[in-house]
Amino acid sequence: MKIHRAIPDGPTIRGTAALAARWLPLALGLVLSFAAHAAPAKPNLIFVLADDQGIGEVGCYGSKVVPTPNIDRLAAEGMRFTRAYSGSAVCAPTRNVLMTGLHTGHGTRRANMSKHGLISLAPDEITVAEKLKEAGYTTGGFGKWGLGNPGTTGVPERQGFDQWYGYYDQVHAHSFFPLYLVRNSAEEKLAGNRPAGTKLAKGVGTDYSVDLILKETLAFITAHKDRPFFCYAAWTLPHGDFEVPAIAPDFVGQPWSEEIKTHATMLQRLDRDVGTLMKTLRDLGLDQNTLVIYTSDNGAAGPGGATFKSSAGLRGAKRDLREGGIRAPFIARWPGKIRAGTTSDTLTSHVDWMATACDLAGVKPPKTDGLSLAPIFQGKPAPSQHEHLYWEIYEGPVPFQQAVRLGDWKGYRTALRGPLELHDLARDPVEKNNVAAEHPAVVARIEAIMAAEHVRNPNWDPVESPPAPGATGKKRKNK
Ligand SMILES: [Ca+2]
Incomplete structure (x- = not known):
């Protein structure tokens, strides 16, 4: 190996042994380090x-x-x-x-x-x-x-x-x-x-x-x-x-x-x-x-x-x-x-x-x-x-929910064609103040994300439209 050429010819056996003792650990270390470099241990x-x-x-x-x-x-x-x-x-x-x-x-x-x-x-x-x-x-x-x-x-x-x-x-x-x-x-x-x-x-x-x-x-x-x-x-x-x-x-x-x-x-x-x-x-x-x-x-x-x-x-x-x-x-x-x-x-x-x-x-x-x-x-x-994260779910406090986090914005709705609630989590981490009316462009963007990310699955039916105001129909259950 190349590293061995670096060891000068020793004049005596004792000298060679001393040199080997000095160089071999280094050589071994280099070989191990090359090996580690070539194939880092997977965590x-x-x-x-x-x-x-x-x-x-x-x-x-x-x-x-x-x-x-x-x-x-x-x-x-x-x-x-x-x-x-x-x-x-x-x-x-x-x-x-x-x-x-x-x-x-x-x-x-x-x-x-x-x-x-x-x-x-x-x-x-x-x-x-x-x-x-x-x-x-x-x-x-x-x-x-x-x-x-x-x-x-x-x-x-x-x-x-x-x-x-x-x-x-x-x-x-x-x-x-x-x-x-x-x-x-x-x-x-x-x-x-x-x-x-x-x-x-x-x-x-x-x-x-x-x-x-x-x-x-x-x-x-x-x-x-x-x-x-x-x-x-x-x-x-x-x-x-x-x-x-x-x-x-x-x-x-x-x-x-x-x-x-x-x-x-x-x-x-x-x-x-x-x-x-x-x-x-x-x-x-x-x-x-x-x-x-x-x-x-x-x-x-x-x-x-x-x-x-x-x-x-x-x-x-x-x-x-x-x-x-x-x-x-x-x-x-x-x-x-x-x-x-x-x-x-x-x-x-x-x-x-x-x-x-x-x-x-x-x-x-x-x-x-x-x-x-x-x-x-x-x-x-x-x-x-x-840029955003997306969720949908078919159980919980209502039969269907969709949510998007977009930067500090959080969009939430309970029907595919329902109104979007919008919260600015930086100012309103507890999602109390719906600011959808003040930010129509953000609402439109989140609605587009929801439409794109939701791909229909035959095992679950999303709620298409919110119940009419005043409707008292019983809640649909998925469970
Ligand atoms: Ca759990």
């Missing part, structure tokens, strides 16, 4: 998705009631996004957005239920797990899937996941002491739990699903520590039912209902599990080359909403395309790549995960509505940023 990707955690339930986003020191530490060691959104205002569509990189005007799952029942991912839908497998990643999911029950084309092991442990069905996921959990489509009975009442798959007992799912998450990371892996930690806290093994000592004496104490305990356990995950990464020596994302699938829904200020003062909560339903905590930690303690006001939503993951893994993303956050993580100017 491990861990995506933690909390379930129904409102942005106001996270300390670094302003929560004061239930401390979240471990999640806050992620932000202190990474980047906290201040204008981040969920893919949808409920579970299944958000997961569809995350997995496919398509927003809810293009995706196949636009509400939890459709007029044709549960909609599973189709065989030809490309998921982020499939793309990461193509890039050489091992893929595992832990927690709630919600995009296809066993026997359908939508099961995770037919959608790019090497393994899945937890719940496939989102109603099954309501129980934290279920009679069974599912591993790669097969039911595994939980011996510590027994049926409770008449509810199917509902139980009471000692096998708390959260602990079992965390254990499997950590086992996957440990087993695959030597190769790039994608760990989708679709954990189920703090979603209801509200069940814990015991109220946490911190909340026992609070003047709250048992349900609120339970909700607080679930938030505390979620934060503790994040701490356990990070400790495992450090113990395995993985935390330098691992990107950890922390976010939540939709706005808050728990009984502590008013006590905890779960929506951080924003309007609405889960199921609502108002800010409280879709504004999400979004934290990215990747030491050495993401500067610690930074914030970003980049407009982003879960729709960006596909493009981001593909960018980091070095594979071309499929057709997506998202953009890669990788340049933002690294403090570089992004080649392009979202």
Whole structure:
């Protein structure tokens, strides 16, 4: 090798040995550095998705009631996004957005239920797990899937996941002491739990699903520590039912209902599990080359909403395309790549995960509505940023909602030909003052965006026109 020629011929064996001792480590270092340059190690990707955690339930986003020191530490060691959104205002569509990189005007799952029942991912839908497998990643999911029950084309092991442990069905996921959990489509009975009442798959007992799912998450990371892996930690806290093994000592004496104490305990356990995950990464020596994302699938829904200020003062909560339903905590930690303690006001939503993951893994993303956050993580100017974000949903406080964020503007309507409400979020973050009449050009622009982004899907019927004034017809339900 060339480097050896740099070593002069030594006059003595002792001299040669001394020279070798001096040069060999350098040579080895250069070889390793060339190798590293030629093929940079792909980062491990861990995506933690909390379930129904409102942005106001996270300390670094302003929560004061239930401390979240471990999640806050992620932000202190990474980047906290201040204008981040969920893919949808409920579970299944958000997961569809995350997995496919398509927003809810293009995706196949636009509400939890459709007029044709549960909609599973189709065989030809490309998921982020499939793309990461193509890039050489091992893929595992832990927690709630919600995009296809066993026997359908939508099961995770037919959608790019090497393994899945937890719940496939989102109603099954309501129980934290279920009679069974599912591993790669097969039911595994939980011996510590027994049926409770008449509810199917509902139980009471000692096998708390959260602990079992965390254990499997950590086992996957440990087993695959030597190769790039994608760990989708679709954990189920703090979603209801509200069940814990015991109220946490911190909340026992609070003047709250048992349900609120339970909700607080679930938030505390979620934060503790994040701490356990990070400790495992450090113990395995993985935390330098691992990107950890922390976010939540939709706005808050728990009984502590008013006590905890779960929506951080924003309007609405889960199921609502108002800010409280879709504004999400979004934290990215990747030491050495993401500067610690930074914030970003980049407009982003879960729709960006596909493009981001593909960018980091070095594979071309499929057709997506998202953009890669990788340049933002690294403090570089992004080649392009979202001009707008789009959502539609077929459940919630009204049968149909559409929303657009365009810069600081937020447009919202409840029928395709209904009037658009316009809010300037910079001045009116709580969406109280409809300024549509003062900004007809912005209204027209947002209406054009809504018309372009909404592509009809046979499983859901949007509301075409608003009810006539004074009409008292009963509300259409999609669920
Ligand atoms: Ca949810």
